[in-house]
Amino acid sequence: MNRFFWKVRNSLAFKVIISTVILSLGVVWITGSALNSRLSSGIREVNLNSAIVEARSTIFTADYRFLLAQGEKDSVVQKVVDDVISSATTITSNENTREVVFARSPGNTRAINYEIASNLLDPATIPKSLSDRVRKSSDITWQYVTMRYLQGTSAPGLAIGQKVQIPNAGQYEMYIVFSLANEEKTLNLINTYLLIAGLILIILITLITWVVVRQVVKPVREAARIATEFTSGDFRQRMKVYSQDEISTLGHAFNEMAESLEQQIARLENLSRVQQRFVSDVSHELRTPLTTLRMASEVIAASRDSFDPTVARSTELLVAQLDRFERLLEDLLEVSRFDAEVAVLEAVDFDIVQLVNRCADDLALVAKERKTEIFVKSAEPEIMIKADIRRVERILRNLLANAIDHSEEVQIDVQIKASDRDVAIGVRDYGIGLDENSLTRVFDRFWRADPSRARTRGGTGLGLSIALEDARLHNGELEAWGRPGRGAHFVVTLPRKTWESIDQRLISLQPEDYTA
């Protein structure tokens, strides 16, 4: 049943066919009923008229014969009554029978009783309402009745009656009852045929609708299918155009759109490939001279004790800036790898608690310079995960370095939580924090919270954006929270097994210590 509703909701053809069937069902029903009622009332009227004519003449004949028998003996009268009955009654098959009933009018107290009904017809067939009307009227009166026989059968019938005077027996009511079984049969037959005709009509209409709808829907479906293929990246798909109608216009328009899209995408792809290639090449080409530079600077720096102070300081600056230059180059290269989507995961099993502690230890000296301290708190002493340790370490280092940069000489809290599937690390600082606007941009490349702030640590400005890419590469997530003056909270959630997805946030982004 659900499948049915799903089909109705999701298939245009099905929808059109269903509504066509329902509408044509209505139309066929109305015309059928009208036809049926016109036919049956026509047939009844014709039958009624002929029955009345027949009854009138029969009763007139009976009346006349009773008149002739006036003054005769009872036996003669009896014979006349019998004659009247046998001539008025026809016994053919069960249909088309005509029965006669003589009923004594109330108040008639003569000794002789000619009350009779032909062929075991139950006199109760004549309803009281009819006999009442017959007694009051001098003309013929009729009513539809149900013919009941004493042996228990019954049939629809038409009773027509009038008063008659039987010699020596007073006033009687004579009824002629026509069986309508035949008429009923005819009407039933007509009904059946109408029903069959209606059904056939509906089936034909359904088939025709289906054929017509298919002509329209098929190209639409085709277009939808091709659009889906487009979405999944196959830009070579085109619609087939056979004719010159509106559908073919759709096809042409669709194909033109596809063509233009394909060209645009190819152009953009090419552009970005060239761009990424260029960045990557530049980075590579820079490395060899940078290596020479670094070695040369180290050789010079090794003997800086013999330099005069300004040259010695210049040497220090040279070494430090080469360091920074190199970090920037590394980050740029990494970014170009992400952009080119060639970054690959090299997953190994390792204990992430140990890794976090190691990163914190490595940065302890830097933290001390900034008069802050990193506290690591883990729910479990050891949490094994399978991930790219180089990337995870880079995420952690970036988050910690960022926290140190913005710590404002207050401590930094790192917490680690794990479930069976996921592991989460939250890095909380209580420094300058981030406002709404900054939160949306904190992972942007080269974005800095406050351009006027001195770049004391010499970060590359790419750290957080690379950390985010690293987390996403693991199917994980890196999220940031912050309030101006209330510090910031960065939470990275990673699946414990590579390629799985994270199913919950183990550490809530809004830190537990924060109350608005």
Add this chain to the structure above:
Amino acid sequence: MTLVMVVDDDQDLAEMLGIVLTGAGIDVDLVSRGDEVMDVFRNNPPDLVLLDVMLPGLDGIEVCKLIRAESMVPIVMLSAKGDTQDVVKGLEAGADDYMVKPFRHPSELIARIKTRLRRTNSDISGLLTIGDLAIDVQAHQVLRAGKQIALTRLEFDLLVALAKEPGRVFTRDALLSEVWGYRHSTDTRLVNVHVQRLRSKIEHDAEHPEIVITIRGVGYKAGVMGGS
């Protein structure tokens, strides 16, 4: 004196490397083309080769294979690409170690070179056994049923490190520090590739190793059952 062959097409870098190495008391042979390496190598066999990946004439990976075909000399690749594929390709071609340009410190380069040149485990005398192999540490020989198996110095060190403590499970990090002399490096590819290379030489069936056994999620250990 120790002789190091420096193969790099960048004249300035090669010269700088020469200055740094000479300063550390190492003789240097400079070669700038890949296809010239083998001639120089045969005429004047070095104690170690510093080999750039990108070379005119013949690329570093090919040169590495050529050297390996006739010598077990330590090879350290210099790569301007940190990309996995190049590194792994170099290691699979027979390089013992690699350094990505630009180096963190010239002293780091010298430390690496010295690690590769030092005679490790000189304190161990006599024979070690691992599986059905006999290791003569002093003679730097590995014997199976009296027949010598040729290993590079690094492969030998790796095998000795495992064989010294047969029951111990070594993490990859532990092996990196023991054999390569790295302090907490996170690059475990070095270990993986060299274990594969070592297995291909000493195992009966490298698919089902019995001598160097993988402990899933931890690292490696020496097979105690010994080839039975």
